[in-house]
Amino acid sequence: xxxxxxxxxxxxxxxxxxxxxxxxxxxxxxxxxxxxxxxxxxxxxxxxxxxxxxxxxxxxxxxxxxxxxxxxxxxxxxxxxxxxxxxxxxxxxxxxxxxxxxxxxxxxxxxxx
Amino acid sequence: xxxxxxxxxxxxxxxxxxxxxxxxxxxxxxxxxxxxxxxxxxxxxxxxxxxxxxxxxxxxxxxxxxxxxxxxxxxxxxxxxxxxxxxxxxxxxxxxxxxxxxxxxxxxxxxx
Numbered sequence: 001x002x003x004x005x006x007x008x009x010x011x012x013x014x015x016x017x018x019x020x021x022x023x024x025x026x027x028x029x030x031x032x033x034x035x036x037x038x039x040x041x042x043x044x045x046x047x048x049x050x051x052x053x054x055x056x057x058x059x060x061x062x063x064x065x066x067x068x069x070x071x072x073x074x075x076x077x078x079x080x081x082x083x084x085x086x087x088x089x090x091x092x093x094x095x096x097x098x099x100x101x102x103x104x105x106x107x108x109x110x111x112x113x
Numbered sequence: 114x115x116x117x118x119x120x121x122x123x124x125x126x127x128x129x130x131x132x133x134x135x136x137x138x139x140x141x142x143x144x145x146x147x148x149x150x151x152x153x154x155x156x157x158x159x160x161x162x163x164x165x166x167x168x169x170x171x172x173x174x175x176x177x178x179x180x181x182x183x184x185x186x187x188x189x190x191x192x193x194x195x196x197x198x199x200x201x202x203x204x205x206x207x208x209x210x211x212x213x214x215x216x217x218x219x220x221x222x223x224x225x
Contacts, residue, residue, distance in 0.1 A: 002156065002158070004156075031211070033212065033213075042215060042216075042217045042218060043202065043215040043218070045212040045213070045214075048211060048212060055211060056210075056211055056212055058212060090156055090157065092157075092213075100162070101147055101159040101162050101206075101213075102159070102213060103159070104149075104156040104157040104158070105156050106154075106155055106156040107156050
């Protein structure tokens with residue numbers, strides 16, 4: 001157990017729907033990162049939050065949004081889902097800047113049908 | 114921008130063989146370098162890291178040396194085991210840019 005908890009582990013939904021992925025960071029970690037892992041694009045950085053504030057943005061679609069709550073858990077919202085959004089979504093956390101590396105959760109596998 | 118280039122896979126080796134997975138990077142300044150490992154059905158785990166030139170990261174028999182002159186961070190292990198079968202990712206983190214940039218991953222399969 002890495003200490004980073006992601007729920008749900010698996011999600012199957014239809015095109016056009018909206019889903020929410022949840023992440024609880026490791027105790028004491030203030031930064032949360034979201035990554036998308038797909039077969040054709042590898043690991044893509046989506047977004048980072050630090051202590052409730054958005055810190056960095058990567059290749060995140062406008063249909064996707066995220067937030068970090070006062071208790072430091074984070075949610076990634078994916079809307080108007082398309083078949084191409086099917087992927088593994090990972091959350092990672094670090095104390096501050098991640099210079100010592102991130103701790104990853106086990107991921108949420110999203111399948112859009 | 115920052116980028117990481119990894120040896121194309123998949124790589125298949127026999128147990129007890131010597132392993133090298135090549136990784137080179139492009140980045141300004143002095144990034145920190147990492148190797149992550151992903152076992153089937155699991156998330157990524159930090160395997161080892163190096164934060165400055167000539168540092169050697171090591172863990173579980175794996176080693177990698179930060180070579181600034183060749184911008185490389187090749188992963189090596191002297192004698193691989195079946196349990197080392199996984200996907201290995203090289204990554205960098207540049208100061209002032211807080212996201213990890215990953216290579217495409219190398220799938221390693223060890224056969225008994």
